[in-house]
Amino acid sequence: MKTEWRLRVTKCDVDKIAKEAGISSIAAKILAGRNIQDVEEVKKFMNASLEDLHDPFLMADMELGTDIILDAIDEGRKIVVYGDYDADGVTSTTILYKGLLNLEANVEYYIPDREAEGYGMSSDRIKALKEEGAEVILTCDNGISAVEEIKLAKALGMQVVVTDHHELPFTETENERKYVLPEADAVINPKRPDCTYPFKFLCGAGIAFKFIQALYLKLGLEEIEAYQFIEIAGIGTICDVVDLIGENRIIAKNSLSMIKNTKNLGLISLMKVLGIKGKEIKSHNIGFMIGPCINATGRLDTAALSVELLTTEDVMRAEELANILYELNKTRQDMTMENVEDIVHIIQNSDLKNDKVLVIYKEDIHESIAGIVAGKIKEKFNVPTIILTRGKEMPKGSGRSIEEYNLFEELLKCRDLMDKFGGHPMAAGLSIKEENILLLRKRLNESCNLTEADITPKIKIDKRISLSMVNEDLINELERLEPFGKGNSSPVFAEKGIAISEVKFLGKNQNTLKLSCLTNNRERIDAIAFDKVEEFKGMLREKYGSGFERVISNPSGLKLDIVFYPVINEYNGYKNKQLRMKDFRLSI
Incomplete structure (x- = not known):
């Protein structure tokens, strides 16, 4: 499937913005393509200053929630931080646990088991925590949907403070959706309809940081005491793939500069194992190296190992845990690659290849990697993909989508076929009886309005530039736009007619x-x-037939159009400019 190249079009005066903001016209063009076109917005984006963080008390129930926790600390009551098993849940738990320990709270943490308990609060676990002496539950990265579980906790005499960032549950009639809040003592979530907090896109770790910031402000502590947790919050922010704009950008960018010189023993040990200790830490180091190692524990063991890594004060234990995380992630990578290859083979040799929404049931996939596999299959075929595996009680799995298809809304139309489901436009999780899987596939495809144009992969190009414009000054300025991710994608350039030697x-x-x-x-x-x-060889084979190998060995006269991102490559102490190619085609 050929990829469509699209040049971003902006209507603002890029040169004027560049001059007033003190940046190059290329950087101004990139930011304009991301709808950052006001000079003051550009300056805030480039600076990513901690001074531009919002007042945490603007969040609904922040006053109430912090009062409850401070009272519990004063009275020595046992607080349990109830987290989640992904990187956002682990970092959220770490922030709240360490933040409360610093205040000499009587605090423990609990991370649910992915396979035995699944996501969120469990009634059985709440009962067990009560028996173990818990008096206050402080959730992070979960809780907003735990309506019944929180009712139980309250009935057992516990106080509950929810900190979460997920969408609120709702009941739906023909004309409207009515959002439901759990009956907790405090519910802190910027997505509450009545919450006036200016930034709605924080992840769980971001909200956990804001909670600790509010606690410390109430106690009159120096702001820098709370800022130390930005380091961990940035990892959760990058790994949870939230939009890297506004406060998320401030948190993530400052986190990256802190991590390089971190004092966290667990992070130091993990970076050593990964071979990036002492190097400049970029968003891809977090998203594709550190984050997957943290996630691997929740997928294949217990995420409590990752929380322990980030909280331990024992050097030897930190090194031991870093190696455990690294090995677990290698195992996860091997499992993922094997299953992706199997599923690609299944699709290409069945009528599934004609579907515009892929629904695939493979019983032996480890349920913890279903979402990763779905994401990789979606990337290969550029269609919405749901991967299901054998669950404890019934098949369960995860879906990943493309921008043109709202997966959550389409699944909502099929809710009668599923036992449970939840998510958002680009990703979802579900459980479903085996006999309903083919019905789900049939119904999703029959109602699918995706066109061939919709499922054609697209690359948005920020600007066409000649290769002679690629120099260290440009690359250094592009690095100021870091961290890259959702909402602030890595800049993409293109040029035509490039001679290949x-x-x-x-x-x-x-x-x-x-x-x-x-x-x-x-x-x-x-x-x-x-x-x-193989793609490159196939392109040459199509053009030159059996003589394509001669072109490879002697490419004199070969010219390509290339889509790329420029970087400085370091190898054996040498630095040189390099283009990271996203796509290529023969020049006309």
């Missing part, structure tokens, strides 16, 4: 493509693309 295939599996490109000044600059070798 050499073609190489690298790596153990020869699956990395390296092209030597020539600038207009005949300067050489390397371009790298991972897992694109």
